[in-house]
Amino acid sequence: MKRITKDSNIALVELPPTETGGLSLNGRQDHKISHNVYSGFRLPARGLHLLHAILDREGYKNIKLVIPHLYGKGSPNERDVAILRESDIVMASSITATSPQTRQLVDLLYEDDPEKLFLFGGFDPTFRPDFYLNGRHNGLIVRGEGEKTLVETLGRFCNGAQEVGDIPGLMFRDGDEIVTTDARKYLTADELNDLPYPIYPEEIARMIRIGAIETSRGCPNSCEFCGIMQFYGERKYRAKSVEHIMGELESMKDIGKATFYSADNLLAMPKQVEILRRIAESGLQKPGIAQLTAVSSKTPGIIQALRDANIEVLCMGVESFNNESLAFLGKPYSAEQNKEGLGAYMKGGLNNHLMMMPGEDGDTPDSLRYEVEQAKKYGTTAQFFPPGPLPGTPLRERIESSGRLLRPTENERWELYNGHFVLSRPKNFSPLGLQEAINQMHMDFYHEGKDLSGMSKSQQLIYRNVKKGVLKVLESNQMKNHLEFLKSVS
Ligand code: B12
Ligand code: SF4
Numbered sequence: 281m282k283r284i285t286k287d288s289n290i291a292l293v294e295l296p297p298t299e300t301g302g303l304s305l306n307g308r309q310d311h312k313i314s315h316n317v318y319s320g321f322r323l324p325a326r327g328l329h330l331l332h333a334i335l336d337r338e339g340y341k342n343i344k345l346v347i348p349h350l351y352g353k354g355s356p357n358e359r360d361v362a363i364l365r366e367s368d369i370v371m372a373s374s375i376t377a378t379s380p381q382t383r384q385l386v387d388l389l390y391e392d393d394p395e396k397l398f399l400f401g402g403f404d405p406t407f408r409p410d411f412y413l414n415g416r417h418n419g420l421i422v423r424g425e426g427e428k429t430l431v432e433t434l435g436r437f438c439n440g441a442q443e444v445g446d447i448p449g450l451m452f453r454d455g456d457e458i459v460t461t462d463a464r465k466y467l468t469a470d471e472l473n474d475l476p477y478p479i480y481p482e483e484i485a486r487m488i489r490i491g492a493i494e495t496s497r498g499c500p501n502s503c504e505f506c507g508i509m510q511f512y513g514e515r516k517y518r519a520k521s522v523e524h525i526m527g528e529l530e531s532m533k534d535i536g537k538a539t540f541y542s543a544d545n546l547l548a549m550p551k552q553v554e555i556l557r558r559i560a561e562s563g564l565q566k567p568g569i570a571q572l573t574a575v576s577s578k579t580p581g582i583i584q585a586l587r588d589a590n591i592e593v594l595c596m597g598v599e600s601f602n603n604e605s606l607a608f609l610g611k612p613y614s615a616e617q618n619k620e621g622l623g624a625y626m627k628g629g630l631n632n633h634l635m636m637m638p639g640e641d642g643d644t645p646d647s648l649r650y651e652v653e654q655a656k657k658y659g660t661t662a663q664f665f666p667p668g669p670l671p672g673t674p675l676r677e678r679i680e681s682s683g684r685l686l687r688p689t690e691n692e693r694w695e696l697y698n699g700h701f702v703l704s705r706p707k708n709f710s711p712l713g714l715q716e717a718i719n720q721m722h723m724d725f726y727h728e729g730k731d732l733s734g735m736s737k738s739q740q741l742i743y744r745n746v747k748k749g750v751l752k753v754l755e756s757n758q759m760k761n762h763l764e765f766l767k768s769v770s
Contacts, residue, residue: 281418282368282395284437289342291367292332293385294325294374295356296349299758301380301695303388304355311381313354315752316698317663320745322350322489323540327402327426328373329478330494334427337476340434350487356385364389369434371399376671376697379404379411390417397437401426403511407672409460411694413453420444421451424511425497427475429464466512472497473524477531490569491536493528495520495555503597504610505637507672522555529564538738541570541591552576556585565590567738569633574598574621575613583628593660593742594625595633601654604642609667610674622658631739633746634659638721639666639714641707652721660739661746664721665699666706666714679704686711686769700753701762710770715763722750 282288298304302311313319325347335343344367346360356364364370370389374382386398398419400412406423413419422429429449436444444450449464467475480488496519498512509515529539559565568591576582586594600606601615622632634655638648655662669676669685679685684705687693696703702715709717726747732740753759 281397281437281442283440284369284397284434286339286438287341288368289344289363289366290335290340290369290371291344291346291363292325292328292371292373293346293356293360293364293382294328294349294372295378295381295385296354297377297695297698298355298381299695299756301693303381303384305361307352307355307357309353309355311355312757313349314377314695314698314756314758315749316700317746317749317753319349319749319752321540322487323492324350324478324480324484324488324535326373328371329480330475331371331373331401331426331430332479333476334431335434336479338431338435345481345484347484350484365392367396369397369399371401371430373402374400374404375402376404376408376694379408379694381695383412383414386412386417386419387414399430399433401430403507404671406511407507409451409458413451413458415453419452423449423451423460424464424513425449425467427467463513466498466514466516467518469518469520472518473521475524477528480532480535485535488536490538490540491532491566492540492542493525493532495525495541501612502610502674503599504608504678505667505670505673505675507670510672519550522551522558525555526558526562526564529559529562533564536566538567538569541568552579553581553585556582556589556591560585560588560590567592569593569595569742571595571597573613574618574625577621577624583625583630586625586630587628591630592736592739593631593633595635596622596659597635598622598658599635599637600640600643601651602642602647605637605640605647608640608642609637619654619658626658631660631735631742632658633742634662636662636664636721637667638664638718639702639706639709643706644708645713645717648717648721652724655721655725659725660735661743662725663699663746663750664718664725666702666718667704668697668699668701669704670697686766696758696762700759702766710766712763712766712770715766719754719759722754726750 297314298311299314300311304310344363348356372382398417401422405412405421409421432447448462450461498517499508500517502509570591598618599609603615669679702711706714
């Protein structure tokens with residue numbers, strides 16, 4: 281491994297998803313970028329802008345970002361490839377859907393320069409270390425939250441030491457074994473408030489259409505299909521302070537035409553109405569999208585506060601209007617609570633984006649027809665994703681142990697883990713039957729001729745972009761090929 285110093289060239293990279301999981305380089309399109317409900321929005325990368333700021337604060341001088349989904353046709357361009365080749369440290373952030381091309385990139389870079397250091401982080405490396413630590417490169421996984429582990433690890437290398445086995449939060453290969461060091465304790469709310477604001481270099485900032493702000497971490501719930509509890513190690517919800525959130529909004533005021541309040545939800549915070557009021561008074565209230573729950577609608581004053589803060593779209597993890605399915609999914613809210621909350625937001629002039637999960641064991645063809653009817657009633661936009669057996673989740677464990685995965689793990693097509701594809705055997709449908717039913721739900725929801733005249737311009741923009749993303753998925757070769765595969769296993 282190269283000698284690491286504060287002057288080392290560091291490349292932070294997040295690759296876009298592709299239809300085949302293959303890697304295209306130099307702006308080529310050998311492997312088409314795959315779409316999803318959000319692909320029209322040109323959001324920033326997830327963790328990398330914050331990690332950039334952390335490294336910057338530690339005095340690392342030569343940091344560059346490679347985020348190809350923001351520019352050109354989405355594959356790493358020639359500038360990106362040059363940055364990656366010249367780097368001493370490559371830091372890759374990935375989710376399951378982007379894992380195949382991430383590993384291909386790292387393998388290529390290793391062949392080019394075996395002395396590079398490779399660091400991986402994010403949900404997928406945390407849960408699938410073997411996939412990334414294939415023994416060909418100097419690779420380390422930072423599992424779970426990355427801030428402290430990253431600083432300690434690079435600090436150790438800068439001091440000329442190589443031994444990292446006592447640093448919590450790491451995984452690495454030692455011969456045939458993968459060593460997992462002690463768990464890293466999650467950051468407290470105070471520590472989150474001490475984090476620097478994410479860095480968006482000018483050439484990246486101008487490509488972002490919707491800026492994103494993380495207002496909290498963790499979740500007190502434990503839905504079966506979600507790995508959040510396993511990722512952070514506890515069901516601890518930690519909200520950032522109003523001051524920190526306002527400071528970050530100020531720091532990103534020139535980025536994007538709208539703001540996405542994410543991870544995991546602004547409005548589960550005890551001080552939710554106060555934050556909204558501060559946003560409303562600050563002059564920073566671009567059109568907003570926020571993740572929240574239907575039951576938050578009961579908080580006194582919240583609907584007016586949302587409107588004043590210019591938040592127009594609410595992303596709701598409703599999943600189902602069927603209580604039996606909600607119980608299977610481990611959701612803490614009933615169908616009645618969801619309907620009541622969604623109805624209240626609509627009445628208050630807000631738009632619900634419904635995140636639905638049809639195809640759980642409680643669902644039947646009839647219940648899905650009911651779901652889409654309810655979704656039309658309560659949602660301006662909606663996504664219908666079958667339950668995805670994402671690595672690290674209790675759902676995957678259940679599906680795998682009962683032999684319901686459609687491909688064995690060693691032959692899995694990880695690029696299909698983008699939410700849209702049926703990947704496990706449903707109970708009351710054939711796999712093909714469920715995929716076709718879900719595709720039909722999307723078609724029914726986004727039917728031609730829907731009247732958009734009651735929506736504001738930005739609401740129409742959001743509707744059109746979500747619809748565009750969904751239609752691109754339905755018309756893609758990726759979907760056609762997957763339907764053929766499902767036919768063969770149905
Ligand atoms: C916001 C978000 C999005 C945004 C992302 C854009 C944005 N900038 O906001 C949008 C809406 C586009 C999105 C889309 C999707 N998402 Co999403 N998303 C999230 C969410 C809610 C927060 C992510 C985030 O920004 N966190 C804040 C940053 C600071 O944290 P972080 O990214 O985890 O990074 C930290 C560590 O992971 C680590 N780290 C991360 N990378 C690296 C790299 C290195 C080298 C190191 C050292 C450390 C490190 O350090 C960071 C600081 O602690 C998470 C759930 C969650 N609460 O984490 C899901 C989540 C990441 N998404 C998920 C999925 C599946 C998707 C979709 C495929 C489909 C879907 N279900 O919607 C699409 C795919 C689109 C795509 N190709 O990227 C899954 C991923 C699971 C998996 N194994 O694949 C998650 C975990 C949700 C879930 N529980 O299922 N998503
Ligand atoms: S799906 Fe949402 S509510 Fe459920 S555990 Fe995950 S983050 Fe929490």
